Amino acid sequence: MERRDHGGWVEVICGPMFSGKSEELIRRMTRYKIARIPVQIFKPALDDRYATHEVVSHSALSVAAEPVGGSEALLQAVQERTEVVGVDEAQFFDDGLIEVVERLAGAGKRVIVAGLDQDYLGRPFEPIPSLMLRAEYVTKALAVCHRCGGAGMFTQRVIDSDELVVLGSEDSYEARCRRCYDPHEAEQPHLDL
Numbered sequence: 629m630e631r632r633d634h635g636g637w638v639e640v641i642c643g644p645m646f647s648g649k650s651e652e653l654i655r656r657m658t659r660y661k662i663a664r665i666p667v668q669i670f671k672p673a674l675d676d677r678y679a680t681h682e683v684v685s686h687s688a689l690s691v692a693a694e695p696v697g698g699s700e701a702l703l704q705a706v707q708e709r710t711e712v713v714g715v716d717e718a719q720f721f722d723d724g725l726i727e728v729v730e731r732l733a734g735a736g737k738r739v740i741v742a743g744l745d746q747d748y749l750g751r752p753f754e755p756i757p758s759l760m761l762r763a764e765y766v767t768k769a770l771a772v773c774h775r776c777g778g779a780g781m782f783t784q785r786v787i788d789s790d791e792l793v794v795l796g797s798e799d800s801y802e803a804r805c806r807r808c809y810d811p812h813e814a815e816q817p818h819l820d821l
């Protein structure tokens with residue numbers, strides 16, 4: 629059998645908001661940095677909530693990151709020498725990210741992708757579900773349900789908006805378990821004329 633460099637693989641870290649996805653991505657990337665393994669961390673340019681050139685967790689951990697406009701820009705920005713590629717908030721990328729991640733893993737790089745697996749209505753939030761199918765390792769993180777302390781698997785939007793993307797944090801979203809989650813909770817009642 630021909631032996632080549634088979635070092636590439638894909639890791640996905642998914643779950644609702646506040647489940648520690650960014651924390652876990654920061655932990656995994658920091659280990660490589662300490663070992664002086666060349667890493668690059670990317671985030672969507674759209675997500676400018678805390679800092680533009682950092683991934684920041686709700687627990688205030690942070691790591692330097694490069695904002696990119698989309699999957700094509702991410703691919704162009706990856707350097708030859710980079711061994712580990714981290715991506716946060718991957719649900720804000722276009723579906724081209726699936727192909728890009730596979731190309732990077734095929735080229736021998738370890739790719740660690742973090743993001744929401746469900747949107748605020750509980751629907752699959754692409755490209756994360758497709759990336760989970762292609763990943764060697766999947767970690768599904770849970771938050772603490774804001775209502776009852778149970779297994780927080782859902783992202784509850786607590787403001788009234790039907791936009792898919794509403795950037796926000798504690799003011800706009802809560803983690804909820806399957807019993808306390810109600811995707812339509814924040815909707816204003818419609819006038820019955």
Ligand code: ADP
Binds near residue numbers: 648803
């Ligand atoms: P994610 O990237 O999944 O949104 P972060 O890594 O940014 O999550 O933040 C995780 C941290 O958020 C936890 O360690 C904790 O300090 C804090 N946190 C706030 N609300 C919750 C909650 N409801 N459940 C769990 N952790 C929470």
Ligand code: MG
Binds near residue numbers: 649651685
């Ligand atoms: Mg996060």
Ligand code: ZN
Binds near residue numbers: 773778779806807808
């Ligand atoms: Zn609950």
